[in-house]
Amino acid sequence: MTFVAQPFEAIVGATNVLTDAQHRRLYSQDVFNGDDGPIVDAVIRPADTAEVSAVVKVAAAQGLAIAPRGGGVSYTKGYVPDRAGTVLIDLARLNRIHEIAADDLYITVGAGCTWQQAAESLKGSGLRAVMKGPISGTHATVGGVAAQNSASDNMAAILALEAVTADGRVIRTGSSAIGAKAGPFYRYYGPDLTGLLLGDTGTFAIKTALTLALEPEPRGAAFASIGFETLSAMSDIMVAIARSGIKCKTLGMDPVKNRTATKVGVKEGLGTLAKVITAARSVTEGLKQAAKIAVAGQNVLADIPWSLHVTVEGHDQPAADHALAALRPIWTHRGREIEPSVPIAMRARPYSIRGIVGIAGERWVPVHGVFPLSKAQRVVSATEDYFTRHKARLDRHKIDHSFLTMVLGNMWLIEPMFYWFDELSALHATVLGDKFAKFKDIPANPAARAVVKELRGELAALFKELGAVHSQLGKFYDFAGNISPDTYAVLTSIKDALDPERRLNPGNLGWG
Ligand SMILES: Cc1cc2nc3c(=O)[nH]c(=O)nc-3n(C[C@H](O)[C@H](O)[C@H](O)COP(=O)(O)OP(=O)(O)OC[C@H]3O[C@@H](n4cnc5c(N)ncnc54)[C@H](O)[C@@H]3O)c2cc1C
Incomplete structure (x- = not known):
């Protein structure tokens, strides 16, 4: 188990093998963990799937553990090494848009593509990915979210994967396993191998490319923000909204977030609001009006204890307005409706990494x-x-x-x-x-x-x-201790089939 740089350099080039202490420490940290503890022996930066496969084979030959990393903006020790003798594979260079199949409503991207890059590649096409990705989408990658699962997104909209197993094999899932004559348009072809590889936090295989379902950009959007006195009252309304069956996006904020959002609105939000207006010019009159409302109401949150923000989309503006009107009776007598600046601003600027630290x-x-x-x-x-x-x-x-x-x-x-x-x-x-x-x-x-x-x-x-489940399991949430021993044993036998030497992210999901 000794790291030797030369065989890695032969694959990715010397400049893409980082062995200095500074980079080794940097890539061994996530947002919360890794300030102390073991650090990786090297950071390897492959450019494509073939290089990932070759790098994995060399790591195996040298007896090294492997930590795959996307944008590095998680906080559950997913890629933070638990031992010396680990190489980190940085997937950031696998950020190519492979294919936009507008007619078949899918996009295939490299695993290191950020959500923002994926969204920008679709601009002007009238299409968007069904999955939106996390707020951290300026940095978080499509592969990273697939590896972690996201409770706030529709994981079923990942149609296919290409992945490298711990022995360097390249596998494809869903219809993409057939090859070029089918393409990656359909996920549920036989056992759902895509699903098996999602949420593994990089312990089953390294994702190298992903296919996401596309849908037409809706032309209508309607917004509401409601203030409540307590979290309990707000949660009641959220549950009632969910049970109404009317599709919408909801976000509940607390008094601290309300004050912060107000400060950000004053200090840093002007750029966001400008984006609202720019975006609105190219979209609909309804959104232009919404932008005016957002500017007018940017301070309304300051004295609101709890606030709920609702966004409803429709194939056109009347459809969105109609759906919002149908929802409104749910909260009319329980909360106070205020100007919906927050959901409008979030829609205009869905991705921001600023929240990685507090306001000060x-x-x-x-x-x-x-x-x-x-x-x-x-x-x-x-x-x-x-x-x-x-x-x-x-x-x-x-x-x-x-x-x-x-x-x-x-x-x-x-x-x-x-x-x-x-x-x-x-x-x-x-x-x-x-x-x-x-x-x-x-x-x-x-x-x-x-x-x-x-x-x-x-x-x-x-x-x-209390019976919670989690995404982003990594080494933080107690997955092994939370599920039945028989179920865990089946998953462990799958782990053993895919990664018998336990090279990929040892320690995650309880697998040492
Ligand atoms: C400001 C901020 C806002 C956030 N907002 C949200 C949010 O709205 N919703 C949400 O769900 N999360 C959110 N997060 C958390 C974070 O964005 C997610 O955890 C995201 O999945 C991280 O993606 P990443 O590419 O940075 O993954 P990384 O942090 O690089 O890796 C995460 C895990 O996935 C594995 N991994 C990464 N890439 C691959 C790959 N290609 N193949 C196999 N395994 C891989 C790693 O080994 C690790 O276990 C936020 C974080 C920040 C800092």
Whole structure:
């Protein structure tokens, strides 16, 4: 198990094998983890699937563990090594748009393509991907999200994958396994191998290309924002919206997020609002009007405790307006409708990495739980109790917290987030670019960080007790301890078939 650079350099070129300490530390960090602990022996940057396959074979021959990495903006130790003798495969150079099949409604992209790149490649086509990708889509890659699952997206809209297994084989899933005469248009051809490889956090195979379903851009969109006095009241409405069967996007924000959004609206949101107006010119009159509303209402959140933001799309504007009107009776007597600046601004600028730190440069880390709709109230009260119980400790260390909530289909998601002042990492510096300078002198605060680590772990354990499931499992959420032993044994035998030497991301999903 000794890393030797030369065979890797022969495949990807010497400039794409990074062995200096700075890069090794940087690529061993995620948003929350990896400031200490083992670091990778090298970062290898292949350009295409053939190079990934060759690199994997060399790593196997040298007895090394392999950590695949996309945009690196996760926070559950997914690619953070748990041992020396690991090489990191950076997939960022696999960012080509392979094919836009407008007639067949799919797009195939390299795994290292960001969500923003994928969306931009479709501009002007009248089409968009059914999956939107995460807010972090400026950096998060299509392969990274596929490897992690996303509770806020429609994973069924991944139609096919190309992936490299731990022994270097290149496999394809769904109809793409037939080859060029079929193409990657259909997922459910025999056992769903696509589904098997999703959410593995890179332990089953390295995704190298993905096919996403496309749909026509809807021409209508209608927005509503509603203020509530309590999280409980807001969650009730979210659940009722989900049960109405009217398709829409909802996002619930807490008092802290409301204040932050207002500040961002004043300080940094002008660019977003300008984008709203620009986008509206090229889209519909309805959106132009919406942009005016957003500008007028950008301060309305300041004195709202909890706020819910609803977006309804329609094939044209009357259809969207009609659907929103049908939803409105759900909240009319329970909340106060305010100007819908937030959903309008988010639609205009769906991707932003700014939230990787708090508004004043605080470190940030979330933890989430996904529940069936009927459990929302129980989880609300357990989560609120949890934070009340720990208030004195949080206050002592000046740790703030905030919640996001959302519904998608038949599930309700809660995502508490911790904020505290603490030295930012090399990863934060790289991701924030110019914006990092004003935060660079924040001193290290290991005591607060330790408290966040402990409380975040306890919150994950509480969610487990309440019956949560999670995306982004990595090495943080207790997947192995949460599912039945028989089910886990079947998954382990699949792991053993695909990666008998346990090279891919050892430690993830409980596989050492
Ligand atoms: C500001 C901010 C906002 C965010 N918003 C959201 C959000 O709205 N919704 C959401 O779900 N998440 C969100 N996230 C979390 C993050 O964006 C997701 O976890 C995303 O999936 C990370 O993608 P990535 O390409 O950076 O993956 P990475 O962090 O690079 O990797 C994540 C995991 O996937 C594996 N992996 C990566 N690429 C591959 C590949 N090609 N093949 C096999 N395994 C691979 C890695 O080994 C690791 O286990 C946010 C994060 C930040 C910082």
